[in-house]
Amino acid sequence: MPGRTDFDIETNVYRRPSDIPRTVWRQLHSDPLNANILLPCLVKASNYERRGGRMSKDTLWIACFSKTDHSALPDEQGRVLDFFVSCTDGPIDKYPIFIYSSHPREHLHDTFLLPRMARIASELQRNVAPERTFSVFALKPAAEVFSEVWTQQTGIAVEEQPYYAATFSYCTRETFVQRKASMFPGEVWDLRMAALSDLDAVASLCHGFAEGSEPFVLTRERAFEEASLLIDQGQVWVHEVKRNGQPSAIASIVAVTRETASVSAITKVYTNPDFRRRGFAERLVRKVTQELLQSGKEFVVLYVAHDNKAAAKVYHRVGFAGLASDANEVTPGVEPWLELGFDQSVVRLGHW
Known part of the structure; x- marks a missing residue:
């Protein structure tokens, strides 16, 4: 779709992955760590399109280019990709608006951001109903x-409290910390990929995780659906424990999503409240991270909420950077991310 150009800033909207120019693909693939929030979903959409699939009516991507002095890869017209935006569906519901920046955070001052975000917001408003944008x-x-700028253009107010204020971190083979797991008398455990027989337990833990992720809560039925998908796609690990002759139980889960050739994301780390403070989450996160790195991944990434000090401590002990x-000191690549929601009386919430 033709874009708009103003003061060397250009935006273009793409309804199909095949419409996205090679220079955009090249930039995203050259920066898989920072692009992890949207690149894996884009690759899946591209594969789906190649098999004859059609995108939903609200699915689109927006590229924002400018002629700036920047290290990103320029296209044939001398433009570089400043931002790439996705408005896509997830396996359960619609995703938030995700924004990838090719620029480091310290370059994102208001005078740079304002005209570009205004262009992006205008394109989004013209191409998708405003209520689709439930968060960014x-x-x-x-x-x-x-x-x-979205509030200025649409009149839809921002919710008073952020939905998610988090630190983006990563673990590599160099930062990974191997540590012997603590053993408790009478306790036997197993760390493994979830099986169909674990469905009820995994669904219960997915439901518990969502309860602490307002406003993206799930009904029991939707949690069962999510657990079924994660197990079917081989995306969830479990920490099974048996103690003192009691029946075995699933104490913790860790999901592995947003995968590309060199990067995997750990999400949905959750422990049954009955099994907390026993090191189960750390043990499972360490096992999953090690397996991913040994399989050839260069980075394992995650987000940890600023107010979740206990989780940050666990991830730091495993080897995730910048969380001590x-x-x-500032750790390169470890950055603050923010999810802001819009007036829930106007928008339709999705899920991620």
């Missing part, structure tokens, strides 16, 4: 400016 997730400065409680 991006590097903190980009999310803040996008939400400001006394860290004073």
Whole structure:
């Protein structure tokens, strides 16, 4: 779809992955760590299209280019990709608006962001009903400016409290920390990929995880659907435990999603409240991270909420960068991300 150009800023809307120019694909694949929030879904959509699938009516991607002095790869017209935006569906419901930036956070000042976010918001408003944009997730400065201009353009207010304020972190073979698991008398455990026989237990833990992820809660039925998909696609690990002769139970889960050739994302880390403070989550996260790195992944990534100090401590002990409680130095690639939601009386919530 033809875009708009103003002061060397150009935006283009794409309804199919095959319409996205090679320069955009090249930039995303050259930066798989930062592009992980949307690149895996884009690759899946591309494969789906190749098999003859058709995108839903609200699915689109927006590229924002400009002629700036930047290290990103320019196209034949001398433009570089500043931002790439996805408006797509997930396996359960619609995803938030995800924004990838080719620029480091320290370059994202208001004078740079405002005209670009205004262009992106205008394109989104013209191509999708405003109520589809229930939230935006991006590097903190980009999310803040996008939400400001979105409210100005649509009149839909931002919810008072952020949905998710988190740190993006990663683990590599170099940062990974091997540690012997603590053993408790009378306890036997197994760390493995979930099987169909675990469906009820995994669904219960998916439901518990969602209960703490307002406003993206799930009914028991939707949690069962999510668990079924994760197990069927081989995307969820479990920590099974048996103690003192009691029947075995699933204590913790860890999902592995958003995968590309070199990057995998860990999500949905959750422990049954009856099994907390016993190191089960750390043991399972370490096992899954190690398996992914040994399989050839260069990075395992995750987001951890700023107010979840216990989780940050667990991930730091496994080897995720920049999460030490006394860290004073800036760790390259470890960045604050923010999800801001829009007036729930106007929008239709999705799920991720």
